[in-house]
Amino acid sequence: MSDPITINIKSSGDKKYEVSISPSELISALKQEVAKVSDVPAETQRLIYSGRVLKDEQTVESYNIQNGHTLHLVGSRKTAAPAAAPAAATPESNNIPSGIAAGQGLSPLNDLTSARYAGYGAQMPDVSLLLDASGGLPSEDQLEQLISDPAFGSSMQMMLNNPQMLDMMIQQNPMMRGMDREQVRSMMSSPFVQSMLSNPQMMRSMMSMQRGAGGPASSFPMPGSATGTTSTAGEAPANPFSAFLGANSDAATGVGAGANPFDLLRQMGGMGGNSTNAGAANPYDLLQQFGGMGGAPAPVDDTPPEVRYEAQLRQLNDMGFFEFDSNVQALRRSGGSVQGAIEHLLNN
Amino acid sequence: MSKIPRNFKLLEELERGEKALSADSISYGLINQDDITMTDWNGTILGPPHSVHENRIYSLSITCDASYPEHPPIVKFVSKISLPCVNPEDGSVMIERFSTLANWKRSYGIETVLLELRKEMASPANKRLAQPAEGTTY
Numbered sequence: 001m002s003d004p005i006t007i008n009i010k011s012s013g014d015k016k017y018e019v020s021i022s023p024s025e026l027i028s029a030l031k032q033e034v035a036k037v038s039d040v041p042a043e044t045q046r047l048i049y050s051g052r053v054l055k056d057e058q059t060v061e062s063y064n065i066q067n068g069h070t071l072h073l074v075g076s077r078k079t080a081a082p083a084a085a086p087a088a089a090t091p092e093s094n095n096i097p098s099g100i101a102a103g104q105g106l107s108p109l110n111d112l113t114s115a116r117y118a119g120y121g122a123q124m125p126d127v128s129l130l131l132d133a134s135g136g137l138p139s140e141d142q143l144e145q146l147i148s149d150p151a152f153g154s155s156m157q158m159m160l161n162n163p164q165m166l167d168m169m170i171q172q173n174p175m176m177r178g179m180d181r182e183q184v185r186s187m188m189s190s191p192f193v194q195s196m197l198s199n200p201q202m203m204r205s206m207m208s209m210q211r212g213a214g215g216p217a218s219s220f221p222m223p224g225s226a227t228g229t230t231s232t233a234g235e236a237p238a239n240p241f242s243a244f245l246g247a248n249s250d251a252a253t254g255v256g257a258g259a260n261p262f263d264l265l266r267q268m269g270g271m272g273g274n275s276t277n278a279g280a281a282n283p284y285d286l287l288q289q290f291g292g293m294g295g296a297p298a299p300v301d302d303t304p305p306e307v308r309y310e311a312q313l314r315q316l317n318d319m320g321f322f323e324f325d326s327n328v329q330a331l332r333r334s335g336g337s338v339q340g341a342i343e344h345l346l347n348n
Numbered sequence: 349m350s351k352i353p354r355n356f357k358l359l360e361e362l363e364r365g366e367k368a369l370s371a372d373s374i375s376y377g378l379i380n381q382d383d384i385t386m387t388d389w390n391g392t393i394l395g396p397p398h399s400v401h402e403n404r405i406y407s408l409s410i411t412c413d414a415s416y417p418e419h420p421p422i423v424k425f426v427s428k429i430s431l432p433c434v435n436p437e438d439g440s441v442m443i444e445r446f447s448t449l450a451n452w453k454r455s456y457g458i459e460t461v462l463l464e465l466r467k468e469m470a471s472p473a474n475k476r477l478a479q480p481a482e483g484t485t486y
Binding site for chain 2: 008010012014046048049050051052053064066068069070071072074076314
């Protein structure tokens with residue numbers, strides 16, 4: 001038996017231990033020693049030395065571990081892993097932002113308010129400001145102004161280019177959910193639809209078409225759903241746009257999806273709210289909801305803030321804001337926007 | 349400015365590896381302690397948290413040939429991993445897809461490579477990639 005050597009053990013969270021062991025001992029014996037000084041049971045320990053995971057049946061000296069050398073200790077969670085994996089996999093399989101699964105309607109907007117989109121929310125023209133207190137419709141000029149705002153077009157484009165957002169819309173729209181996801185997605189990301197939705201001229205002509213279809217007093221029927229009931233793919237041919245949308249899409253179902261651009265708009269705008277009542281849509285309403293996106297109000301739900309704002313809180317933590325209470329308060333004030341919350345935190 | 353000779357650099361790296369003076373999340377050392385040329389190295393990366401790699405330990409082989417550190421080492425994953433810069437056939441890290449190797453600097457070391465690979469694993473684009481079963485090797 002050779003003289004025992006002292007080995008340093010480094011564990012996660014800067015915890016350090018020291019164990020003495022004879023070099024002729026097996027690694028399994030070393031793990032027992034480590035278990036005595038750490039809170040990690042021997043069977044869940046993984047020891048790493050010089051880029052190697054140590055095997056139980058080898059001896060300490062076979063790895064040439066010398067006095068004063070350091071091992072890494074990693075605890076495995078073998079028991080917890082199988083249970084946790086499927087749960088984590090489910091939301092991913094839909095590619096829906098995880099916050100949605102947690103009942104957090106705002107989550108896709110998190111992406112837009114994340115650092116990548118910094119300043120993005122601020123650029124969004126807020127249509128609701130244009131409306132007077134009585135809820136009257138904005139004047140044509142005001143809408144004109146909104147849709148010709150370059151920020152509006154680029155916002156649209158950005159959303160259509162965001163696959164998560166698309167998936168989200170598809171998921172939320174009962175009409176699209178029934179259809180082939182790939183088809184809808186390729187449809188939505190086709191340059192044609194994108195240019196249509198982000199082109200002020202196109203929006204304008206659609207709006208004037210709406211005006212022709214019904215006076216301000218009657219509810220504006222959606223194109224493609226003249227009866228005001230929930231739109232279905234079958235109604236799509238009624239839409240005057242379907243003809244040239246069809247030119248762009250080779251499948252009939254694809255036409256149904258793209259044929260109703262306002263519906264899509266509403267899906268985008270209504271993220272935070274109830275966006276599945278397809279009937280009572282008028283384009284102003286859509287635009288209003290859409291414009292409200294920058295600071296859309298959080299849906300009323302009683303999920304605890306740490307669940308509802310999980311992603312945002314993590315982002316804030318990553319940025320160095322560790323005060324839970326004030327983070328939550330700031331997120332509430334900003335309606336879940338990380339950017340807004342940071343502004344609030346920095347100003348207080 | 350004088351350059352640190354290959355052996356001095358590698359000896360320093362060896363000591364850092366054995367005494368685990370570098371970051372907690374990585375480890376490296378010579379495959380064969382008697383290898384006086386210090387060519388063949390083992391490396392491990394502890395999977396970054398909040399990613400699919402969390403709690404996994406990835407083994408790599410690193411070859412620092414005679415041209416090191418003028419030229420980057422040859423890096424290969426031994427544990428199977430799905431990462432854009434890793435050749436799915438044999439686990440080798442493709443130089444042209446991994447900027448640390450492509451834009452190699454003399455001041456970089458094995459530690460740099462492992463830490464940058466770990467960052468790659470944790471990047472938003474890669475941290476949710478479906479991964480081969482744990483423990484499988486190339």
